[in-house]
Amino acid sequence: xxxxxxxxxxxxxxxxxxxxxxxxxxxxxxxxxxxxxxxxxxxxxxxxxxxxxxxxxxxxxxxxxxxxxxxxxxxxxxxxxxxxxxxxxxxxxxxxxxxxxxxxxxxxxxxxxxxxxxxxxxxxxxxxxxxxxxxxxxxxxxxxxxxxxxxxxxxxxxxxxxxxxxxxxxxxxxxxxxxxxxxxxxxxxxxxxxxxxxxxxxxxxxxxxxxxxxxxxxxxxxxxxxxxxxxxxxxxxxxxxxxxxxxxxxxxxxxxxxxxxxxxxxxxxxxxxxxxxxxxxxxxxxxxxxxxxxxxxxxxxxxxxxxxxxxxxxxxxxxxxxxxxxxxxxxxxxxxxxxxxxxxxxxxxxxxxxxxxxxxxxxxxxxxxxxxxxxxxxxxxxxxxxxxxxxxxxxxxxxxxxxxxxxxxxxxxxxxxxxxxxxxxxxxxxxxxxxxxxxxxxxxxxxxxxxxxxxxxxxxxxxxxxxxxxxxxxxxxxxxxxxxxxxxxxxxxxxxxxxxxxxxxxxxxxxxxxxxxxxxxxxxxxxxxx
Ligand code: B12
Ligand code: SF4
Numbered sequence: 001x002x003x004x005x006x007x008x009x010x011x012x013x014x015x016x017x018x019x020x021x022x023x024x025x026x027x028x029x030x031x032x033x034x035x036x037x038x039x040x041x042x043x044x045x046x047x048x049x050x051x052x053x054x055x056x057x058x059x060x061x062x063x064x065x066x067x068x069x070x071x072x073x074x075x076x077x078x079x080x081x082x083x084x085x086x087x088x089x090x091x092x093x094x095x096x097x098x099x100x101x102x103x104x105x106x107x108x109x110x111x112x113x114x115x116x117x118x119x120x121x122x123x124x125x126x127x128x129x130x131x132x133x134x135x136x137x138x139x140x141x142x143x144x145x146x147x148x149x150x151x152x153x154x155x156x157x158x159x160x161x162x163x164x165x166x167x168x169x170x171x172x173x174x175x176x177x178x179x180x181x182x183x184x185x186x187x188x189x190x191x192x193x194x195x196x197x198x199x200x201x202x203x204x205x206x207x208x209x210x211x212x213x214x215x216x217x218x219x220x221x222x223x224x225x226x227x228x229x230x231x232x233x234x235x236x237x238x239x240x241x242x243x244x245x246x247x248x249x250x251x252x253x254x255x256x257x258x259x260x261x262x263x264x265x266x267x268x269x270x271x272x273x274x275x276x277x278x279x280x281x282x283x284x285x286x287x288x289x290x291x292x293x294x295x296x297x298x299x300x301x302x303x304x305x306x307x308x309x310x311x312x313x314x315x316x317x318x319x320x321x322x323x324x325x326x327x328x329x330x331x332x333x334x335x336x337x338x339x340x341x342x343x344x345x346x347x348x349x350x351x352x353x354x355x356x357x358x359x360x361x362x363x364x365x366x367x368x369x370x371x372x373x374x375x376x377x378x379x380x381x382x383x384x385x386x387x388x389x390x391x392x393x394x395x396x397x398x399x400x401x402x403x404x405x406x407x408x409x410x411x412x413x414x415x416x417x418x419x420x421x422x423x424x425x426x427x428x429x430x431x432x433x434x435x436x437x438x439x440x441x442x443x444x445x446x447x448x449x450x451x452x453x454x455x456x457x458x459x460x461x462x463x464x465x466x467x468x469x470x471x472x473x474x475x476x477x478x479x480x481x482x483x484x485x486x487x488x489x490x491x492x493x494x495x496x497x498x499x500x501x502x503x504x505x506x507x508x509x510x511x512x513x514x515x516x517x518x519x520x521x522x523x524x525x526x527x528x529x530x
Contacts, residue, residue: 001135002028004069005181006060006087007080009040010490011189013196013250014075014103014127016177021128024175027135030067031181034060035494041079044466044491053498057083061090065097070138073131075103078378081113081404088118098143100134102127104209107216108380109402114152114159120144122152125164125216126199128174167220171199172230179238185497188489192482193244193274195234197264198225201252203281205306205318206382207344207375210252215380225260232267239272246299246482247276254278255289255301262288265296275299277479282324287331294335300479301337302371303328306344308361309354316347316383322361329365338477340369343435345428346412347375348383348392352427356450359431362438363446368477370435374411377401392416433458436468440475 003022005015019029038050055063064072064087072091076084088099102123106113114122121144123130133148144153149165168174183190200222201210213222238244255261255278268276277300278293285303293301307313308322325341332339343358362370377384377393379402387393393401393415401410408414417425434455438446449455458464472480 001070001138002030002068003071003073003131003135004030004032004064004067005073005075006032006064006084007075008034008036008083009077009080010042011182011186011194012075013177013194015073016179016182017174018073018075018102018127018131019178019181020175022131022135023178025132027132029178029181030069031185032060032064032067033182033185035186035490035497036083037491037494037498039083042487042490044462053495053502055498055501057086057090059501060087061094064091065095069097071131071135071143072097072099074099074101076101076105076404077103078105078108078376078401078404078410079406081105082406085116085118085404088116092118096140098134098138098140100131100144102131105379105404108209108212108378109404110152110161111159112379112399112402114154120153121148123150124152125150126167128168129165164217167199167217167222167224169224171224171226176234176237186490186493187243188486188493190238190241190243191245191489192486193235193238193247194250195231195247196250197231197254198223198251198256200224202256203253203283203317203319204382206316206386207347207378208381209378211317211382212380223256225257228260228263228267231264232271235268235272235274239274244274246479247272247274248483249276249278252279253281253284253304255280255284255293258286258288258292261292261296265292268296273297275478275482277302277483279304280328282320282328285328285331287334290331290335290337293332294337298337300368300477301332301339302342303332303339303367304342305358306342307347307350307354308358309350312347312350312354315349325361326365329367338368338479340371340480341365341367342371342373344373344375345432346416346425348387348390351424352431355428355431355435359434359438359446359450362435363443363450366439366443368439369472369480370438372432372435374413376410376412377415378410379404427456430456430458430460433460433464433468436465436472440468440471 005019007015022029034055036054038046039054074084074088091099098120099118100121100123101113101119106122107124110122110124113119121134130148130150134144137143137146144151147162149162151162153160202223204211276298279302281304305325306318310321313321329339341362377387384398384401388398397415400407413425434449469484
């Protein structure tokens with residue numbers, strides 16, 4: 001049996017895990033990957049360039065159909081869900097092959113997702129065993145209509161939800177991720193080796209996908225970790241190819257168990273030795289943990305702060321406070337480990353004054369980088385439920401989010417940035433630039449910009465912020481440089497691929513073939529329906 005995965009944007013660890021599992025069980029797996037460098041929310045997004053250069057859903061559907069799949073598998077984020085649905089619809093017009101959707105968006109909004117006619121089955125939660133079960137019933141009339149756990153499907157006039165199966169307890173029983181399916185079309189990804197040592201997070205911050213966990217897996221323990229041996233063997237294998245320059249551990253929190261970390265530090269330094277970056281949480285750092293990270297050769301730790309307002313932290317069910325953050329960065333600094341801080345703008349109830357307070361604090365602790373995120377309302381999260389209950393979002397807005405509808409996007413500024421909030425959000429956009437430049441300017445300059453409110457005259461907008469990111473890459477630490485080079489490399493490669501497809505005419509041919517197969521006239525302009 002052959003499964004064809006379809007995705008866009010950046011490397012996808014979930015697809016790599018599923019592909020490896022399918023192959024280990026005797027199936028074939030293929031990836032149709034569209035870089036979509038101007039619309040995947042991971043680089044310089046630009047609607048005009050996206051329309052001009054990126055493939056249409058019809059052309060992606062042709063690429064998928066050409067792989068002759070038995071099952072077509074999409075993994076969608078909320079920001080990519082509509083695109084995935086458009087490709088699925090184009091596919092259904094040319095072939096009856098069963099289509100399954102999994103991933104964070106549909107896991108958070110399964111009942112909305114399964115209503116889409118082009119989707120035959122939706123999988124929530126972990127997908128390895130479920131995918132195999134689905135491949136065993138891969139015929140249009142049987143697909144997912146059995147008792148396959150984790151699957152939602154359409155019954156006769158009703159939606160059917162099967163129970164979820166237990167989580168995979170022993171991560172060492174899983175094969176290594178199938179990296180080659182991404183490295184072949186996008187060799188630049190190999191420069192920064194993405195890996196996870198653990199699944200799950202012990203916390204339940206309301207804005208995070210992990211807040212869904214208790215509803216999805218009642219009574220289950222979320223955190224499971226690979227053994228050091230299993231992890232190091234995989235890293236050694238990829239290091240031997242000589243292309244990776246850095247490792248990124250994408251665990252929600254890498255620093256959870258100090259004994260594991262000590263064992264890891266010895267083995268990593270001895271057998272791998274590449275610079276690496278990882279996440280921590282102010283409740284998951286200690287002097288011993290920082291020492292073990294330093295022993296391992298860690299070159300960047302990202303500390304999740306998000307806000308320093310204790311009321312907001314409590315409202316968002318988030319642990320951690322200013323003191324914990326200060327202790328965490330002290331411990332990292334004492335061990336010579338560079339750190340960056342993750343901060344969120346637009347959290348419910350916060351305004352410019354909260355951002356100024358955060359900036360004063362960050363100016364004291366002086367991180368090497370501040371990674372900013374706007375509050376995003378994600379399907380299934382407790383933050384979305386509360387925003388609806390508290391009247392922050394309307395029922396229509398919540399429905400749009402659950403359907404992955406991009407009309408207003410999913411970030412706070414466009415959702416709640418009207419009326420009384422307009423001015424406050426505009427000021428926060430200006431403050432965003434100050435967060436960006438903080439690591440580049442001396443402490444006194446930041447204090448002056450902040451207290452005199454001169455930051456209101458700083459140029460803002462994405463172009464300026466991207467320029468600052470580039471400057472940080474030039475003068476900043478090695479880990480940041482590698483991060484930015486990976487994104488730039490992927491954007492450049494994605495653009496070349498898109499240009500080549502346009503110039504060779506394959507895009508136009510795909511649309512003609514698709515329209516002919518569906519018995520439709522070809523739309524007038526190649527760009528008109530993207
Ligand atoms: C590592 C990571 C990344 C990495 C790697 C991406 C990846 N998916 O592997 C990078 C840096 C590229 C990334 C980028 C982004 N990320 Co991210 N990322 C994560 C993180 C921290 C861990 C993911 C992970 O552990 N994967 C490990 C694999 C094994 O698990 P998995 O991907 O969940 O896949 C399993 C199941 O979901 C299921 N499954 C998944 N797909 C499918 C498909 C089928 C057919 C089946 C049957 C099953 C199935 O089976 C898999 C194996 O069990 C999660 C946090 C979280 N809660 O998951 C956020 C998370 C997935 N990211 C998120 C977001 C928003 C993004 C960005 C959009 C951020 C941005 N720029 O705005 C970008 C998207 C970039 C792009 N366009 O490609 C959100 C997604 C929320 C949503 N509803 O869309 C999450 C949940 C974090 C959050 N905010 O709560 N991310
Ligand atoms: S600590 Fe991080 S990963 Fe864990 S629930 Fe909170 S935001 Fe999500």
